[in-house]
Structures are given as structure tokens and as C-alpha cells.
Amino acid sequence: MCGMAAGAPRIFVSHLTGVAVFDPNGDQVGRVRDLVAMLRVGRRPPRLLGLVVELSTRRRIFLPMTRVTGIESGQVITTGVLNVRRFEQRPTERLVIGELLDRRVQLVETGEEVTVLDVSVQQLPARRDWEIDRVFVRKRKGGTFRRSKGETLTVEWSAVTGFSLEEQGQGAESLLATFEQLRPADLANVLHHLSPKRRAEVAAALDDDRLADVLEELPEDDQIEILGKLKEERAADVLEAMDPDDAADLLAELPEEDKERLLTLMRPDDAADVRRLMAYEERTAGGLMTTEPIVLQPDATVADALARVRNPDLSPALAAQVYVCRPPDETPTGKYLGTVHFQRLLRDPPYTLVSALLDDVLQPLEPGAPLPVVAGFFAAYDMVAAPVVDESGSLLGAVTVDDVLDHMLPEDWRETEFHLDAETEGTAHGS
Template identity: 85%
Template sequence: MVAGAPRIFVSHLAGVAVFDPTGDQVGRVRDLVAMLRVGGRPPRLLGLVVEVLSRRRIFLPMTRVTGVESGQVITTGVLNVRRFEQRPTERLVLGELLDRRVRLVENGEEVTVLDVAIRQLPARREWEIDKVFVRRGRKGGALRRRGETLTVDWSAVTGFSLEEEGQGAESLVATFESLRPVDLANVLHHLTPKRRGEVAVALDDDRLADVMEELPEDDQVEILGKLKEERAADVLEAMDPDDAADLLSELPESDKERLLTLMRPDDAADVRRLMSYEERTAGGLMTTDPIVLRPDATVAEALARVRLPDLSPALAAQIYVCRPPDETPTGKYLGTVHFQRLLRDPPYTLVSSIVDSDLPPLAPDTPLPAITSHLAAYNMVAAPVVDEGGSLLGAVTVDDVLDHLLPDDWRETGYHGMEEAARGQ
């Protein structure tokens, strides 16, 4: 960005791709790092927090940025892959400055920060934050939504250096609205505990549930403890039963029972059933929400169920044919119908006529190594779990198996194999 180029609002940089000089993508922008200065001087922009292919977050100094334009960041190609660690004098622009309540110097009016703008200083490779986009109105009230917005100089506001209690998170949440749950979870993991709790409160139940499933256990427990009990129960209901069971197993017995009591009886029953099995067995790993159809269902009905947007690809890969009832634990398990087979037969075909009854199911006490071997041997991404009486209890999916095969801290440390490969490339 050359001197005289227009300012860039930082919300437009969230998730933007970062390229080296040869045009190869090296990562995406997840935040910006600034250093506040005294005397109302605009903060200096130190660099970008870039998430590389291995999900490791590294620091990219602004002195190594050669261009910020057309929805992309161009670098010199020299990257330090050491993990980014925030210093006490640094501020994360997206994570800590947006949604902050500050005051206009002119009249002391309290306003909310919606965005900030950065610019490159003339004839230098230094950047600074020089404009603040704010909204007038009381925090959280009707005026908060309808209030007048205006862009002012950095020196026209005060209050960024103060630690704010109860800072909102609406603008930050909107900035990362398009992120996949796993990527938003990575954003949350790198925020301060205070900010992490504020963002969690701002997310709706379904979105927070999806993100919680991708967070390390310590972060899950921390966030759940900051929610009101009724809301915590709602989020647990929105999570996959196996993930909710894993999270509740980390809580003290009294907290666990209190939250289960607040959950809907059907959801709580599924979670209690999962918690009755050993953790690293098919019963402990399975989900209780696979696609279950009766023998007289048609291919058209099966495809309609597969199309449901809330299903993971692994669960959508096959349906399980059982005698009533249609929900786990069901009546007699008859077999599996694979998604590819559904595509090859006419819509009016009964699923009972194309069922694969030769594929052996898993017993609920099947240990993790045997589950892994089963999925590999039969080239499956999910497997049914059936009890001694022949009733379908649930299904184990490959993502849950991988979760338990990887090291406990894999979400924090990243995929080292990918990282080494990317570095060598």
C-alpha cells in the first residue's frame, strides 16, 4: 500500500488470505497487533497474527508486508514460524479493541467502537491506527442498535487503555461470522479468558455449541462456567450428545447433575446413557443421533434425511434400517444402506431391498484400537453400534475416533506433520 492510498478498516482484513511473492498462500489473517502510545498519539500497528496451514498462529511484522489490497496481503516471503505470544504492552485489535466503550473527548459522550482504520505512513513501512468508527447510544439498549454512527480521529476518543468490565462482542462476532466452527474456536482459544467469555455470551446457542465442540476441554469448562446455568443447559442440548457427555464428565458431580436436571429429559437421557460407557469404547464414542429409517421407507425419504444441513458428512454417508422405534435405542437392527447405493436406485425403492446386512456392527464395549481397525478394514467413515439384543444404540464416526487417537493437546499444538511439510515446501 503506497502513500496516499485509502485507509483500510480492520474488519475487512479478518480472514483475508496472506500470500508470498510467488503467489502461494501461506495463511490467513486472524488479528492485528498494535501498541498503544501516550498523549493521544495513534497506536502503532506492529504486525498481523497469521494462521498458517497447520493452524499455528505466527506473528508477521508489518515491515514484511509489501501490499494490502484487493482482499489479500502480500509478504516478503520470509516468515518466522515461532508461535505468536502476546506481550503485555500489545493489544489485539479485533479481539480487544472492537466493541469497547470509549468516550468522545469533545463532550464526554460514551460510544461503542465498531471498527478502526489503519493507514501506512508516508515514505515509511510503518502503519498506525488513525480513525475510529463508533456508534452513539446506550450499551445494549434500543439506541445501541439505532444510534448514529460516525468516524473520528483516534485522538478524538479516550478510554482504550482502560480495562473494561462487561465489554460487548457483537462487532467481533460479526467480523468472524463466516468462519467455520473450528476456525472460530481457534480464534476464541487465543483470546484472553475475559474476552473469550464475552464472545461466548454474544454467540447464539447453536453457534456456540458448534464452536464448543472444537475447543480444548479446559476452554470448554471455562466457558460453560461463565454461562448462566439455564443457558449452559441450552448449549449442552445443542451439542452432539457424545460431545456434551465428554464435557459433563469433566465437571464436579454436583455441577454435572444440576445441568442434567436443567436439560430437556430426552437430551439428558441420551447424555446419561453415553456417560454410562467407558470413554474409549464404541459406547463412549458414539453419537445417539444417526439416520434411522424403517424397512418400508423409500430411497426418496432416505435422501431427504441425508440432505439435512445439520448432519455431518460422516453421519450423512449411511442410514441404518431398523424396526420401530425410529430413534435410538431402536428395535431390531437390520443393516446399513450406503449413500452411494441411494444414488443408484429409483426414488420409490424400499430401503429394505438394498440394505447391507453383511457389514458387522460394533458392540458398545469395543475398544478404540478395534474400532479403528474396523473402520479401516471396511473403508467406512461411520459404524453402527448394536447391543446384545440387536438394538441400534448409535454410530461411531471417524472424526470422534481421530479425536481420541490424536494427542490430548492437538488443538493447541497444531498438526506437526502438516507444519513440517509446509515448512519444507
Template identity: 85%
Template sequence: MAAGAPRIFVSHLQGVAVFDPAGDQVGRVRDLVVMLRVGQRPPRLLGLVVELATRRRIFLPMTRVTAIQSGQIITTGVLNVRRFEQRPTERLVFGELLDRRVTLTETGEEVTVLDLSVHQLPARREWEIDRVFVRKGRKGGAFRRAKGEALTVEWTAVTGFSLEEQGQGAESLLATFEQLRPADLANVLHHLSSKRRAEVAAALDDDRLADVLEELPEDDQIEILGKLKEERAADVLEAMDPDDAADLLGELPTDEQERLLSLMQPGDAADMRRLMSYEDRTAGGLMTTEPIVLRPDATVADALARVRNRDLSPALAAQIYVCRPPDETPTGKYLGTVHFQRLLREPPPSLVSSIVDTDLQPLDPEAELPAIAGFFATYDMVAAPVVDEAGSLLGAVTVDDVLDHMLPEDWRETEFHLDEEVATDGS
């Protein structure tokens, strides 16, 4: 559902078929998973519980839902088929929120929840519950409920759902810092006690925890990962940028590395093994295996659509790499780079093969950090392709990864600026 699209009542999603991009049905929606917040803030819709044909129920994050339309849900095609397990901070909409007794704030009258509506926030990936469909009157048989007046109210017009301000442990602390950027939340976690840090990490969803882990010092990363169940640890590693996940895996004992790799999706595990085969401070060790790759017959419109992906960092979105098939790294023959600014100057139907920059020399995977930094400084680049001897694109190095490795090892610890009193609250 695109930003600005009309709200959807959750009752219309129960049993709806879920399809992959090829049009094959993968399952049906059995519930929705939300995270309640402190006070009157609307809950976040985290994802869907989908029942596969095998009767296994899995979790589908909303970040992997591309469309909700005409009684069907379309996904990105990437599914984690591990069995769904509800976490302490999560609530099931059908199982826990519907048919619940809540109170109208204005009148103090108790009402029964019949339905909830969700919508996607403008210009953001997040989804929220915004309205509640309720019926007045005492809860009882169908006849008694039918006599009561039904009305739709804003989420803030009722009480009886949200977390209490006190006594909710990590849930309350997590809600307090929900709007922080990953780097700032990492700062908070770094200054918490080990016990408190583990509680908050356990309460974060996989994508959010992955973003935060990438910003933490190495010791904190290892500690947090070690306190997660192995299956969840594998999920979080899959959600991290491949280069950051490979760096973290490389710090673990070999037997633990292998256990986690065996739990990951085969494609993600293969990327991890490939990255871990290079020395840390080389282009191969620094690169991500997920740059934007397009075939020569793709258009400028295709390229701009890929660049608009909200999951991409600004550095990765700054350019695309044109390669012959296959277009997953390692690719077919690397043909050149197209810079974002050049895309903006060309007609949308133009082919990307007609505007490639072939003069920019790619990095060798064995190139060491000083040579990489010199390359970025010389050509004013924010990302650079990494190509092997056979001419295949292996990945791309971004300027943030170069800076991470050029700064002192403890820079994440010494450069934290969040007020110490706030950071340690509740530890």
C-alpha cells in the same frame, strides 16, 4: 421460507401465529431479534420473540423455523420455553429499529424507518435484513409524517444502524470473525485472553457457540461453560452434538453435572445420561444418539429428504439406519443400513427396506477404540451403527469422533495454524 423465496416485510410478522408441525398453535410473534454488524453489512436475523399462551416470551431461533407462509409460521416443534433475555449484541426490530431516525448515504438527508424486509440467503440457513422502508421529512405527528415521500432503499443506502468500527468491545471483534468456520473461530478464541474469550463467547448465539465449543481444547471448553449462566450453559449443551456434550459434561464435578442436566429438556438429558454411562473410548461413549433413522415403510424420497438436512454432518448424512418403531434411539429392532450412494441409484418411490445392507455387522457399545478404528479401515466406512444385545440401534459412531480420540490429547492446541498476530489481536 425456502431459499430464493420473496422478501418479507417485518410489519407483516407482528402478531403472526406460530404453529408446531402438528398444527397446534404455540404462540404469536412479538418481535424479531437481529445482530448488527460492523460497517454496512446487513444484520443477521437470529430469531423471533414468541409470546406463549401463558404470556411468557421465549426465543425461537430461525434455525427452528421451517416455513413462513399464509400469515403463519411453522416450527420444528422443538421449543425452549425459558424466558427470553436480550443479550448485549442483540437488537429488537420492533422495539429498537423501527421508527428510528437514520441518514440516507447519498444525500445526507435524515429519514424515519417505517419497515424492514428480511430474506433467507440462497443455499444457507442464515437470514438477513436487506432493505429499509423509510419516509422523508422531519419526525413528528402523523400529519407531518404523511406529507413526506416514502421509499424503499437497500440496507447499505442508510447509516445510523450498524456498529462503529472502534469502541464496541467484543461486538466488533465478533463481527470481524463472523465468516470463519467453527474450527477457525475456535482457534481465535484459544489464543485470546481469558477475559476476551469470555466476552466473545457471551456474544455468540447458542448454536454458533455450541459449534465452536466442539472444536476447542477441553480446558477452554470448561472455562467458557463455567462463565455462562447455568440456564444458558444448559441451552448450549443442548445445541451441541450429544456425544460432544456428554464428553464435556463428564469433565465437570458431579453436582455441576446434575444441575445442568436438570435444566435441560428431558429428552436431551436422557441422551446425555445414556452416553455418560459408557466408557470414553468405547463405541457407546463415542456415538451420537441422533443418526438418521427411518422405518421399513419409508421411501427413498423420504430418505433423501432427511439426508438434505443442512444440520447434519457429512458423515451422518452418508447413510441411514432402518429400524422398526420406535424410531428414536434406542430404537426397535435394527434391520440394516442404506448407503447414500445406493439411495441415488434407486427410484424415489422404492421402499428403503428393499435396499438395506444387512451384511455389515454393527458395533457393540462396549467395543473399544482399536476395534472401532479397525472396523472403519476394513470396510472404508465414515459412520457405523451401534446396536445393543437386544438388537436396538443406540446411535452411530462417525469417523471424525474416532480421529479425535486417536490423535494426541493436545492436537487441537498444537495444530492451530491461524496467524498468531491475527489470533491475538484485541486480547
């Protein structure tokens, strides 16, 4: 079938039904039962979000396309841990096999009615995104549809109509499709100005990662309101997808019993990171830091470091440097040895060991360092992120400049900024 290289051939979804899904160790975890796509406004091809996989226990779970490392020779290879919570379809989502196949749609050019027999998916070059790109249809023959008769043809998604979202309409899906290109901060701005009802509808329809990114940009009251309207298991998934420091700040605002219930529902590793952060005073280096900086062992090379820095899920501030530590390389790490700045990585050959490039002059922050000391550190060293190291010499995490600014600006800075934005644009986002 196909690998994941740029320009990968298209795959027709009928070839994927029932295909075995394997984990990185080669063990079969289940079979593909459907594909989940998100329709977009106008004639843009739908984005493929993931696969519905039926486990051997008959439970159906959602496997994001970002976790698929290969689709070839009749099998799907996945990376990482599967979330075994049951698949629940969101309002913006369409099941490709269950809802798009056998539909009657029209050819845009002639208005002729055709039946959808299959659709093909393709990975976009140099990106992790997948799209539905072509539709395989059968024309009507002699006034009736017969599977054995009628001309079949494959056309671009944009050549048929009858699937796509309307340009107007109050459904969360058309609203979301319009907002799809917005940065999280801008989508947060829009969400902030919606009515509570519409805000809850849009939040329910966003995928976990996108909602996590948007929550991090919202004022505290909005965060608490949105989280409170999600089902508890979904709320735990979204908290897992948030940066641990942002999740800790949000949980700290909830009543004790709600906080504990959500922490219990979270994956143990994620919950442990959040609990650790909640143990520090809020306006200290320990309370501001994230527990997920880039950590490398001393025998890693520049090539290894650059591969980690390229991760598109990292913020620019966290990608600006890597921290070199003895094992274990999860925080809290073994002995912290020093920092290597991104620019230094670009100046040295790929095979150079990171341990040879350390900025060991840079003094790390202590977890108890108060906010003014942390801010002074950033100003004095012209840094965008800083290592936080405990008295035993272990790296606990990193503070990024955005979190420092977040806590130094007035508490209502987000609302003020949103208000100014709306005025300067001359538009108000209605509900």
C-alpha cells in the same frame, strides 16, 4: 403475505406485530411482539435470527427463524417444540421494532437525515436464512420531522448509514460480525487465543447452536472455562445443542453436583441420551458414539432417506449412511436390519424401499468394543461411520471417524494444531 418458497416476497415488519403464532397442530401458542436481528460489519444486511413471541401467560420467548415454517395470511406457523425459557437479549442482537424503527439515519448518497418508518425482511433463496433487505424512510420536511409530511421512499439496507457496526471497536458484536463466516473449528482457534475476558464476552454473544459447534472444537480446559461462565439455564441450552457424545464428554469432566444440576435443567430426552452415553467407558464404541444417526424404518423409500441426508445440520460423516431398523426408530431402536450407504441411495430410483438396499454384510460394533478394535473396523471397511448394536440387536448409535481420531491423537493435539496454525499464518490472534 408469503410462503417460504425461494424468491419469497418481502414482508414489512410492521405487518408482523401482534400476528398469531401457531404450532404444527394449528393451536395458537402466542403472538409476535418483535423480531431479533444481528447487525453485521460494513453495509451487509442484518441477519434475522428469530421472533420474540409473547405466550398467553405473558412470558416472552425467543423463536428461532429455523423453527418458522411459514409466514402467510396474517399468521406464523412453527415446527417443533418451543423453548419456553424467557427471552433475554444478547449483546450482538437488535430488536427490530424496539430499536431500529423510528431511528434517525442518513442516506449514504446525499448525507440527508431520514427517519426509519419500517424495514422489510426476506428469506434468502434456497437457504434457511432471513435478512433485513429494505428500509422504508421519511425525509425531513422544513427542518422538522412530521409524520404527515415529507417524502417517503424505500431503499436498500446498504443505502442508509447509522445502524451498522463500526469497523473498529472492542465490542463482542463487531468481533463476532468479523468471525461470522468462519467454520466452527476456525472460530474455536480464534477463541482459544483470546484472553479469558474476551473469550467469555464472545461466548456470551454467540447463539446456542453456534456456541455448541465451537465448544465441540475447543480443548477441554477452554470448554469447562466457557461453560462455567454461562448462566446455568444457558449452559443447559448449549449442552442440548451439542452432539450428545460431545456433551457427555464435557459433563464427565465436571464435579458431580454441577453435572447433575445441568442434566436436571436439560430437556429430559436430551439428558437421557447423555446419561446413557456416560454409562459407557470413554474409549469404547459406546463411549465414542452419538445417539442421533439417521434411522429409517424398512418401509421408507430412497426419497425419504435422501431428504434426511440433506439436513444441513448433519455432519458429512453422519450423512454418509442411513441405518434401517424396526420401530421404534429412536435409539435404542427396534431390531437393527442393516446399513444403506449414501452412494447406493444415489444409484436407485426414489420409490425404492431402503430395506431392498441393505449392506447386511457389514458387521456392527458392540458397545464395549475398545478403541483399537473400532479404529481397525474403520480401516478395514473404509468407513466414515459405523453402527453400534447391543446384544439384543438394537441400534444404540453410530461412531464417526472424527471421534475415533479425536481419541487416538495426543491429548493436546488441538493446542498443537492451533499453535502450528498461528505460526504458519505468521499472525497471532491477540486479545
